[in-house]
Amino acid sequence: MLRALGRRRQPCRAGSAVRRLVCSLILVAIVNASTQPNSSSSGADSNAGADQKVAFDALMDLVGEDLKRVNQAILDRMHSPIALIPQLAGHIIAAGGKRLRPLLTLGAAKLVGYEGERHIQLAACIEFLHTATLLHDDVVDESDKRRGRDTANAVWGNKPSVLVGDFLFARAFELMVEDGSLEVMGILARASAVISEGEIHQLLTANNIETTEADYLEVVGAKTAALFAAATRIGGVAADRPREELDALDAYGRNLGIAFQIADDFLDYSAREADLGKSIGDDFRDGKLTLPVIHAIAAANDEERAFWTRVLEEQAFSDPHGDADFTHAMTLLSKHGSLEATVRRAHDFAEAARRSLDMFPDSPVKTVLTEVVDFSVARAY
Amino acid sequence: MLRALGRRRQPCRAGSAVRRLVCSLILVAIVNASTQPNSSSSGADSNAGADQKVAFDALMDLVGEDLKRVNQAILDRMHSPIALIPQLAGHIIAAGGKRLRPLLTLGAAKLVGYEGERHIQLAACIEFLHTATLLHDDVVDESDKRRGRDTANAVWGNKPSVLVGDFLFARAFELMVEDGSLEVMGILARASAVISEGEIHQLLTANNIETTEADYLEVVGAKTAALFAAATRIGGVAADRPREELDALDAYGRNLGIAFQIADDFLDYSAREADLGKSIGDDFRDGKLTLPVIHAIAAANDEERAFWTRVLEEQAFSDPHGDADFTHAMTLLSKHGSLEATVRRAHDFAEAARRSLDMFPDSPVKTVLTEVVDFSVARAY
Numbered sequence: 038m039l040r041a042l043g044r045r046r047q048p049c050r051a052g053s054a055v056r057r058l059v060c061s062l063i064l065v066a067i068v069n070a071s072t073q074p075n076s077s078s079s080g081a082d083s084n085a086g087a088d089q090k091v092a093f094d095a096l097m098d099l100v101g102e103d104l105k106r107v108n109q110a111i112l113d114r115m116h117s118p119i120a121l122i123p124q125l126a127g128h129i130i131a132a133g134g135k136r137l138r139p140l141l142t143l144g145a146a147k148l149v150g151y152e153g154e155r156h157i158q159l160a161a162c163i164e165f166l167h168t169a170t171l172l173h174d175d176v177v178d179e180s181d182k183r184r185g186r187d188t189a190n191a192v193w194g195n196k197p198s199v200l201v202g203d204f205l206f207a208r209a210f211e212l213m214v215e216d217g218s219l220e221v222m223g224i225l226a227r228a229s230a231v232i233s234e235g236e237i238h239q240l241l242t243a244n245n246i247e248t249t250e251a252d253y254l255e256v257v258g259a260k261t262a263a264l265f266a267a268a269t270r271i272g273g274v275a276a277d278r279p280r281e282e283l284d285a286l287d288a289y290g291r292n293l294g295i296a297f298q299i300a301d302d303f304l305d306y307s308a309r310e311a312d313l314g315k316s317i318g319d320d321f322r323d324g325k326l327t328l329p330v331i332h333a334i335a336a337a338n339d340e341e342r343a344f345w346t347r348v349l350e351e352q353a354f355s356d357p358h359g360d361a362d363f364t365h366a367m368t369l370l371s372k373h374g375s376l377e378a379t380v381r382r383a384h385d386f387a388e389a390a391r392r393s394l395d396m397f398p399d400s401p402v403k404t405v406l407t408e409v410v411d412f413s414v415a416r417a418y
Numbered sequence: 419m420l421r422a423l424g425r426r427r428q429p430c431r432a433g434s435a436v437r438r439l440v441c442s443l444i445l446v447a448i449v450n451a452s453t454q455p456n457s458s459s460s461g462a463d464s465n466a467g468a469d470q471k472v473a474f475d476a477l478m479d480l481v482g483e484d485l486k487r488v489n490q491a492i493l494d495r496m497h498s499p500i501a502l503i504p505q506l507a508g509h510i511i512a513a514g515g516k517r518l519r520p521l522l523t524l525g526a527a528k529l530v531g532y533e534g535e536r537h538i539q540l541a542a543c544i545e546f547l548h549t550a551t552l553l554h555d556d557v558v559d560e561s562d563k564r565r566g567r568d569t570a571n572a573v574w575g576n577k578p579s580v581l582v583g584d585f586l587f588a589r590a591f592e593l594m595v596e597d598g599s600l601e602v603m604g605i606l607a608r609a610s611a612v613i614s615e616g617e618i619h620q621l622l623t624a625n626n627i628e629t630t631e632a633d634y635l636e637v638v639g640a641k642t643a644a645l646f647a648a649a650t651r652i653g654g655v656a657a658d659r660p661r662e663e664l665d666a667l668d669a670y671g672r673n674l675g676i677a678f679q680i681a682d683d684f685l686d687y688s689a690r691e692a693d694l695g696k697s698i699g700d701d702f703r704d705g706k707l708t709l710p711v712i713h714a715i716a717a718a719n720d721e722e723r724a725f726w727t728r729v730l731e732e733q734a735f736s737d738p739h740g741d742a743d744f745t746h747a748m749t750l751l752s753k754h755g756s757l758e759a760t761v762r763r764a765h766d767f768a769e770a771a772r773r774s775l776d777m778f779p780d781s782p783v784k785t786v787l788t789e790v791v792d793f794s795v796a797r798a799y
Contacts, residue, residue, distance in 0.1 A: 119615050121622060173584060177577040196558040199580060200618045203554060203587070207610035210591055214603045222595045222603070229588035234500050237581045241502060 099402055100143045103157060107139050110161035114208055125189050125201045130168055137409075138268045139164045141293075144409075145272025145286045147402045148394075155275045158212050159221065163268045165209035166225065170232060170264075172202035177236070178323070221271050228267035235259025239325075244350050246334050246342070248326035250382075254295065262294030269293075285393050289406070292390035297413040299383040302327035306370060318363045324349045328382060330366070332375040341369055380414070387414045480783055481524045484538060488520050491542035495589055506570050506582045511549055518790075519649045520545045522674075525790075526653025526667045528783045529775075536656040539593050540602065544649045546590035547606065551613060551645075553583035558617070559704070602652045609648035616640025620706075625731050627715050627723070629707035631763075635676065643675030650674075666774050670787070673771035678794040680764040683708035687751060699744045705730045709763060711747070713756040722750055761795070768795045 111130060115123045139160035146156035174180070175188040176195045182188060190198040206229070213222045239256045242248040269290030273283045305320040306329045320327050326349065334345050347353050348362045355361050370376050390410045397403055492511060496504045520541035527537035555561070556569040557576045563569060571579040587610070594603045620637045623629040650671030654664045686701040687710045701708050707730065715726050728734050729743045736742050751757050771791045778784055 117615055119618050119622070121618055122615065170584075173580050177580055195576075196621055197618060199554050199558055200614050200621070202584075203551075204611055204614035204618070206584070206587060207607060207614055210603070210607040211611060214600060214607050217600060219595060219598060219600075222591070226588060226591040226595050230585055230592060233581050233585035233588055234498055234503065237500050237502055237578060237585070240577055240581070241500070 099405060100140065100147060103143045103147075103160075104136060104140065106157045107136065107143070107160045107164070110157055111164055114161060114165070114212060115205075117204070121193070121197060122201055122204055125193055125197055126168065126205060128186075128192065129171060129183070129189050130164070136164060138167050138264055141265060141268040141290060141406075141409075142272045144402055144406050145269040145290075146275055147272075148397055148400065148406060149273050149276045149278045149282060149286075151272065151276035153275065155216055155218075156272060158216055159271050159275060160268075162209045162212040162216070162225070163264070163271075165205045165212065166229060166232075167264060169202040169205040169209065170236075172198045172205070174236070176202075177240075218274060220274050224267050224270055224274065228263045231259045231263040235261070235263065242326050244324040244352070245326060246345050246349055248331060250328065250331055250335075253326065253328055253331055257295050257298045258291065261298040262291045265294030265297070266291035282396070285396050289390050289393035292386045292393060293410055293413060296383045296386035296390060296410065299328055299379060299386065300414050303329060303376060303379045303383065305329075306367065306376060318359070321348070321363055321366055322352075322354075322359050324352050328379045329370050329375045332378045333366075333369050333373045336373040336375075337369070344369070383414045387411070480786060481521065481528060484524045484528075484541075485517060485521065487538045488517065488524070488541045488545070491538055492545055495542060495546070495593065496586075498585070502574070502578060503582055503585055506553075506574055506578055507549065507586060509567075509573065510552060510564070510570050511545070517545060519548050519645055522646060522649040522671060522787075522790075523653045525783055525787050526650040526671075527656055528653075529778055529781065529787060530654050530657045530659045530663060530667075532653065532657035534656065536597055536599075537653060539597055540652050540656060541649075543590045543593040543597070543606070544645070544652075546586045546593065547610060547613075548645060550583040550586040550590065551617075553579045553586070555617070557583075558621075599655060601655050605648050605652055605655065609644045612640045612644040616642070616644065623707050625705040625733070626707060627726050627730055629712060631709065631712055631716075634707065634709055634712055638676050638679045639672065642679040643672045646675030646678070647672035663777070666777050670771050670774035673767045673774060674791055674794060677764045677767035677771060677791065680709055680760060680767065681795050684710060684757060684760045684764065686710075687748065687757060699740070702729070702744055702747055703733075703735075703740050705733050709760045710751050710756045713759045714747075714750050714754045717754040717756075718750070725750070764795045768792070 112127075115126045115130070117123060142160040142163050143156055171183070172189055175183060176190050176198050179190075180188050181191045188198075189201070209225070210222075213225055216222075235256050235258070238252075239260055242252055242256060266287045267290070269286040270283050273286045278286075302320065305317055305327065307317060321330070330345065330349065334342065337345060344362075344365065348359065348366065387410045391407055394403055394406060493508075496507045496511070498504060523541040523544050524537055552564070553570055556564060557571050557579050560571075561569050562572045569579075570582070590606070591603075594606055597603075616637050616639070619633075620641055623633055623637060647668045648671070650667040651664050654667045659667075683701065686698055686708065688698060702711070711726065711730065715723065718726060725743075725746065729740065729747065768791045772788055775784055775787060
């Protein structure tokens with residue numbers, strides 16, 4: 038998920054104050070993702086540029102200080118006497134990522150007026166769970182690159198990647214136990230099981246052109262949206278908010294997560310990315326059944342169906358890298374309006390995410406959370 | 419660990435009543451490891467033979483009913499709408515294993531007079547943690563066989579094995595959360611992190627002939643003994659016993675775990691196993707630094723050291739399967755008395771495990787727990 042956001046990062050351009058704020062949110066997160074705990078402020082200035090300075094300061098007023106503390110907690114708790122663990126974990130945690138999921142915990146906590154300290158450790162915990170998943174994903178996908186950097190499995194091999202993933206998962210549970218809320222632990226234990234189920238379900242839909250949109254949404258809801266939903270919900274649990282607010286935060290995270298993943302899957306077929314020289318078509322070449330092709334397959338005639346069977350199920354490409362087949366796939370997506378349909382679905386979920394915030398009074402953090410939704414799907418234009 | 423116990427299973431022969439009891443303990447566990455919940459009693463009779471019948475009945479009075487319920491809990495909680503999950507998890511859980519770790523939880527709870535229900539779910543939780551570790555171990559070790567059966571990774575590939583391991587780990591935490599004890603959760607979260615650290619530490623000692631006995635004991639204490647210690651300790655926590663009893667149970671499990679692993683590593687160099695036609699020398703061929711070779715390397719002259727460097731570090735064998743080199747290695751172990759020294763160390767830890775039970779009054783379950791220790795190291799004769 039974040040992989041795609043990262044590898045296809047759009048430059049932040051000056052625009053409305055709100056747009057600048059959102060760009061800054063992302064920039065702050067990137068800057069704070071550094072493993073150098075004291076580099077964030079100066080780094081932010083030099084990277085963000087002067088015209089983001091005002092919005093940057095505004096955002097720091099909101100969650101920037103908290104995010105710094107989250108990053109410090111991550112660094113502190115990556116520690117192990119086995120030096121390879123912080124090395125490898127640091128590699129992937131430093132590799133960027135926008136700390137989007139921990140930011141959601143911080144944002145949700147702030148939205149409901151939380152004043153305590155627990156959200157810092159819980160946000161770090163969310164990032165550990167996410168990082169553990171990424172490490173195992175890269176092993177499972179045999180990925181060499183993540184966000185333009187070599188993956189941990191490419192550098193150290195699969196073995197330490199599997200085991201450090203396990204370590205981070207265990208460490209996440211240690212952080213939860215320290216927090217001490219059975220409700221939070223229940224949410225995160227359940228989310229962890231659901232994420233694994235979603236990943237396994239995804240394996241089973243790969244290379245299967247019978248996969249439906251309903252299957253796809255089930256996979257995405259589990260492998261991606263479950264952690265988004267947990268991240269926002271626990272922000273509310275920390276603040277001891279009533280059930281309806283927790284459900285609203287959950288719905289916000291869940292719908293945002295689905296919109297985010299749909300946009301991500303769209304981008305793997307985005308012609309504009311090709312203009313930018315980024316790699317596209319990875320999902321196609323891996324035979325992954327994502328929404329764009331699911332839509333096109335549903336509308337396919339017999340000849341087209343035979344094409345999808347050959348390329349996605351049999352992975353029998355007509356040239357070594359499947360370039361000609363990918364071009365033909367793009368033609369079919371265009372013929373059936375599949376990319377537009379994909380964007381529409383992303384917008385449906387984005388709208389649902391926004392609506393979930395209706396019950397909360399307007400505030401700067403509500404504006405930012407709304408803009409995170411906009412940004413997540415705006416990537417898909 | 420259990421891998422070796424399983425693949426090198428010794429036939430249980432009639433002997434003293436106590437010996438029969440221990441043999442039966444193992445048999446009961448094997449039989450109950452079946453995924454057919456109702457097959458245990460009849461299976462036990464047919465497998466164990468008449469002369470174990472009395473001891474079997476005695477043991478069933480102790481923990482047999484509990485173990486059946488643990489197996490039922492395992493079956494119930496393996497469930498997932500993704501059918502591959504119970505299939506794959508069932509494959510490894512059914513593959514045998516003696517349920518030694520959950521038995522330790524049941525035994526510890528009984529030793530301290532626990533009368534409640536929590537130990538059933540906690541024992542299932544321990545087995546899930548163990549199974550998750552086994553699945554990832556087999557991926558990391560690229561193992562094709564476990565206890566004579568194809569490994570899950572050999573049948574389904576690495577990807578589902580990694581992900582189902584994650585699922586079982588998450589499910590274990592769900593079980594803990596349901597149990598609701600922060601103390602238990604802290605123990606198991608910590609043990610999980612330590613196990614991962616031990617596994618990673620072991621990777622780093624592989625192919626490194628500078629590995630010392632202290633390194634080895636650190637690895638074994640983490641990757642194996644931490645779960646044994648947690649399994650016994652939480653049996654006492656469930657019964658709300660005082661700290662000194664918990665520490666004694668912990669020490670019992672920890673020392674038993676170390677003794678068990680040393681015996682296991684001994685068996686990889688056991689000539690008698692060769693007589694039995696079982697595979698030995700896997701650790702040697704993988705370049706794993708276990709106690710027998712660590713002892714021999716410490717006593718090696720220059721020529722021998724060059725040999726160990728060639729075979730363990732460079733893995734440059736003089737014939738395709740390293741058979742001649744393994745034979746030479748066995749000669750060196752014999753020359754330096756390394757196998758005897760290994761057995762002595764196993765006995766040191768076994769003795770420590772037995773002594774840990776001194777504070778508990780004599781009882782049938784204490785006898786069984788003592789005999790588990792004897793059995794664990796007796797494998798190494």
